[in-house]
Structure formats: C-alpha cells, structure tokens
Amino acid sequence: MSANARQTVVIAVGGNALIRDKHHVAVTDQVEAVRESSSYIADLVQEGYTPVITHGNGPQVGFLLRRVELASAELPAIPLDYLGADTQGATGYMFSRSLRNELANRNIDRSIAAVVTQSIVDKNDPAFADPTKPIGSFMDEETAKRREVEDGWAVREDAGRGYRRVVPSPIPRDIVEKDVITTLVAAGCLVVAVGGGGIPVSREESGELSGVEAVIDKDRASALLASLLGVETFVICTAVDTVAINFNTPEQQELHRLTVAEAKKYLAEGQFGAGSMAPKIEAAINFLEQGGKRVIITSLPLLKDAVAGNAGTSITQ
Structure with a gap:
C-alpha cells in the first residue's frame, strides 16, 4: 500500500455535525456547526493527512420535502434523487468553504473539491420490496x-x-465518481463526497443510469468509498466518544478496542441500536472484511486523538 493511501482517511461525519438540536436548524446554524466540525478536520490536515469527508443529509432532505409539500399548489414535486443532489451541493459548499477558511487561518494551502456523487444500487435489491x-x-x-x-x-x-x-434503503454496490475522487485524492485534494450515502441510481441494460427513489445508508456508502480508495483507516464520527455495550444502563461498558469477531458477537446480541450504532458497526465490518485495516468510531472533538490511537473505539481484524 502506498504512503498516500496510508495518509488518506475517509471521515464519515454524522448528523450532529450539521444540526446540533431542533432549536438550531437554520442555514446559519448549520454553517456554524460545519465551521466547528471543519476545525477538527483541519487538525488532521495539519498532521499531514488527506481527509475524504462524507456526511449525512437526512434532516436537510426532510426540510426540502416539507418545502415541496407547502409549495405543491403552485410548483411540481421534486423527485427524491434530485433532492439528494441538492443537499449534496449545499452541504458540500458549506464544508469546502469552511474548511478552506480554517486552513487559510493556519497558513495551510490545500485544494478542496465537493463532488456530487452517485451510488449504484441493484434494482433487484430486497429493500425495494420492503x-x-x-x-x-x-x-x-x-x-x-x-x-x-x-x-x-x-x-x-x-x-x-x-x-x-x-x-427503500438498498445496499450501495458501486460509486460512479470513484475514479474522479481517486484522481483528486492522488493530487492531494481534500474531497467532500458521497453526501447522504450518494444519489441512488441504477444501471439499465443499455448502460444508462437512472435515478431511484430511495435513501442509502451514509455509513455503508462511506465504507464502500473507503474500500474503493484503498485506504487503511475509516473513521465514523458520531454523537458519542466511544462505542458501548449495555448502553444507558448501570452496566454500561465502553469499548476502546474491538475485533471484527467481537463486533459481530455484540451485534448478534442486539447490543447496538438498530437505528443508531448497529449500521455503523455493520459498515465497519464490511470495510474491514474488504481489506481495510482499522475503523475508528468517535466524536468529532476527539478526531485527532482517535486517529493517533489515543481515544474513541478502534475496530480491527
């Protein structure tokens, strides 16, 4: 593996990096949240890493859908894949601008690009039936x-x-822009990509791509991107500092080191919430079984320490 691959790290940023709570949902609030998130990511850049940043878009798509509903008497509806593209562009703009400003304040000159990304799904995925x-x-x-x-x-x-x-929430099978992202990363560019799991598209028999009314899990798509890029480390930033079992009980136990086998065991026991930690653990397992070396799950403020091995939860083979 090249030195560049070792220094490239995919960082999946959770929703709390964009919307802290229900009282801070305005665009100005989101910009401020992204500005804070960018400072933690810039710490890694300062350490010599090349982050590829991915992000969620659930609340943002929800806001756009609500606007569509309120305007339905005057304007036509917008398909879900286009709403995903809209949020990718807006959020990518927030991250690229905030990160550029943060790095400039530290006298660091790096190119930054936000890539509107499409994720290929299988039209026969069981998710479409349920x-x-x-x-x-x-x-x-x-x-x-x-x-x-x-x-x-x-x-x-x-x-x-x-x-x-x-x-439906189908499994992403490929990323259309993977070669573009690979080229940008190889040139030392910081990339924002796979927002909201990517815009779901299917490939027709003719080879043409068609938009799909679906939502892709952000962490699963981020793990796929990390595998396609051949990076060693995949980081999932979320609202907690470490993964825990017996969460929110007197027996809660924080897990600082986990193997894939242990992660599978706890997953089978139902230790991780189906709508919260379980998809992250599943994405981690997928990445490691595809050749990745390490997955880190932690909060953004602990990002630099976690990548250095001094915080968060580290999952390895």
Missing part, C-alpha cells in the same frame, strides 16, 4: 391513503404519531 426508511412530514391516515393511491407512495404508521412515507 421500504422501511421514513422521510418527510407526518400525515393523517386520510392524506396518507390518498398519497398512496395518487402518487404511488408506500406509507406506514409511525409509533402513534401519524403516517409517513417510507422508501
């Missing part, structure tokens, strides 16, 4: 049934709070 990912606003039953008939939506009742649209 949509589970809730998106958009809550609806009453009458509205939900109407959208089901008129728009072909799949809808489900959500924990007594009303009905929501649900969409």
Whole structure:
C-alpha cells in the first residue's frame, strides 16, 4: 500500500455535525456547526493527512420535502434523487468553504473539491420490496391513503404519531465518481463526497443510469468509498466518544478496542441500536472484511486523538 493511501482517511461525519438540536436548524446554524466540525478536520490536515469527508443529509432532505409539500399548489414535486443532489451541493459548499477558511487561518494551502456523487444500487435489491426508511412530514391516515393511491407512495404508521412515507434503503454496490475522487485524492485534494450515502441510481441494460427513489445508508456508502480508495483507516464520527455495550444502563461498558469477531458477537446480541450504532458497526465490518485495516468510531472533538490511537473505539481484524 502506498504512503498516500496510508495518509488518506475517509471521515464519515454524522448528523450532529450539521444540526446540533431542533432549536438550531437554520442555514446559519448549520454553517456554524460545519465551521466547528471543519476545525477538527483541519487538525488532521495539519498532521499531514488527506481527509475524504462524507456526511449525512437526512434532516436537510426532510426540510426540502416539507418545502415541496407547502409549495405543491403552485410548483411540481421534486423527485427524491434530485433532492439528494441538492443537499449534496449545499452541504458540500458549506464544508469546502469552511474548511478552506480554517486552513487559510493556519497558513495551510490545500485544494478542496465537493463532488456530487452517485451510488449504484441493484434494482433487484430486497429493500425495494420492503421500504422501511421514513422521510418527510407526518400525515393523517386520510392524506396518507390518498398519497398512496395518487402518487404511488408506500406509507406506514409511525409509533402513534401519524403516517409517513417510507422508501427503500438498498445496499450501495458501486460509486460512479470513484475514479474522479481517486484522481483528486492522488493530487492531494481534500474531497467532500458521497453526501447522504450518494444519489441512488441504477444501471439499465443499455448502460444508462437512472435515478431511484430511495435513501442509502451514509455509513455503508462511506465504507464502500473507503474500500474503493484503498485506504487503511475509516473513521465514523458520531454523537458519542466511544462505542458501548449495555448502553444507558448501570452496566454500561465502553469499548476502546474491538475485533471484527467481537463486533459481530455484540451485534448478534442486539447490543447496538438498530437505528443508531448497529449500521455503523455493520459498515465497519464490511470495510474491514474488504481489506481495510482499522475503523475508528468517535466524536468529532476527539478526531485527532482517535486517529493517533489515543481515544474513541478502534475496530480491527
């Protein structure tokens, strides 16, 4: 493996890096959150690393969907893949601008590029037969049934709070822009890519790409990108400093070192929340089984220390 691959690190930034809480959702609040996140990423750049930054987009897509709903009497609907592209562009702009400013303040000159990224999914993925990912606003039953008939939506009742649209969450199989990203990284460019897991597209028999109404797990797509780039280290930044078992109980135990076998064991025992930590552990296992050397799960403030091996949870073979 080249020295460049060892110094390149894929960092999957969680939603808390963009929206801290429900009281700070304005664009100005998100810009401030990204500015803070960029300072931690810049610490790694200062240490000689070339980060490839990925990010979530769930709340942002939800906001755009709500705007579409409110404007439905005047403007046509926007397909989900285009909403994903919109959020990738906006969030990529936030990160590239904030990181550029942060590095300039440290007298570091590095090129930065945000790449609108498409992730290829299999149209025969079982997820399409069982949509589970809730998106958009809550609806009453009458509205939900109407959208089901008129728009072909799949809808489900959500924990007594009303009905929501649900969409498939298929497994990403490839990344269309992988060669572009590889070229940029090889040139020493800092790249923002695979936002929200990438825009889901399928490849037709003709070879053409078609947009798909789906949502891809951000960590799984980030792990795939890390594997395609051939990097040694994949970092998942989330709201907690370390992974724990018996979470939120008197028996809670923080795990600073984990093997793949141990991670699989705890996963099978249901130690990791299905909608929170479990997808991250699954992404970590996928990356390591594809040849990766190390996965780190930690919070952004501990990023530099975690990459140095002094914080967070480190998962290896």
